[in-house]
Amino acid sequence: GAGVSQTPSNKVTEKGKYVELRCDPISGHTALYWYRQSLGQGPEFLIYFQGTGAADDSGLPNDRFFAVRPEGSVSTLKIQRTERGDSAVYLCASRRSGGPDETQYFGPGTRLLVL
Amino acid sequence: GDSVTQMEGPVTLSEEAFLTINCTYTATGYPSLFWYVQYPGEGLQLLLKATKADDKGSNKGFEATYRKETTSFHLEKGSVQVSDSAVYFCALSPRAGNQFYFGTGTSLTVIP
Numbered sequence: 001g002a003g004v005s006q007t008p009s010n011k012v013t014e015k016g017k018y019v020e021l022r023c024d025p026i027s028g029h030t031a032l033y034w035y036r037q038s039l040g041q042g043p044e045f046l047i048y049f050q051g052t053g054a055a056d057d058s059g060l061p062n063d064r065f066f067a068v069r070p071e072g073s074v075s076t077l078k079i080q081r082t083e084r085g086d087s088a089v090y091l092c093a094s095r096r097s098g099g100p101d102e103t104q105y106f107g108p109g110t111r112l113l114v115l
Numbered sequence: 116g117d118s119v120t121q122m123e124g125p126v127t128l129s130e131e132a133f134l135t136i137n138c139t140y141t142a143t144g145y146p147s148l149f150w151y152v153q154y155p156g157e158g159l160q161l162l163l164k165a166t167k168a169d170d171k172g173s174n175k176g177f178e179a180t181y182r183k184e185t186t187s188f189h190l191e192k193g194s195v196q197v198s199d200s201a202v203y204f205c206a207l208s209p210r211a212g213n214q215f216y217f218g219t220g221t222s223l224t225v226i227p
Contacts, residue, residue, distance in 0.1 A: 033215065042204050042217030056213055091159065100147050100208045101166040104215055106159040
């Protein structure tokens, strides 16, 4: 079956603009994660969904970042008033149900560049 | 809090050399441990995992053993190939909670 997909693959925007990043998880996976990966670093946790609800949003850096998953499948990460420091690769991953032994499957990422 | 400390790179090896990439962790209880690999231009892929102490994960000639006594999960391969050139990430999934903690990654380059 299809893996995790993310769109767009690249996004260039200007400082102060609003962006939306989309994630389509593996069909049937109830757990969905967003991460941010800066150059030379490992992925940094942002938010975790179990079904439609955000079960853990402790990694969101500030209130400019928000994510939704209204139907328990596709998720959108929204960034308001973008700043140059938001430039990074944003990764999405899904897991069958969220158990600690389960593998996370990652999408290819969206590379965001804020000018 | 929970965390992963990974050997810093970059690492450069000749083909057929032995590889070790060190990974140690800090966690409450007994987490699951993972190695992910990121090939140039590609997304993160699971390489191997171990879910309890003394388990050995293996895949594509790579191995790692979950050592509770030393809180380690070192990645090894007996004979590396040019195609193993990639960035390797050690990761931890706590027994409680849903987060995933990654190390900073180790870049491996294998030269012919």
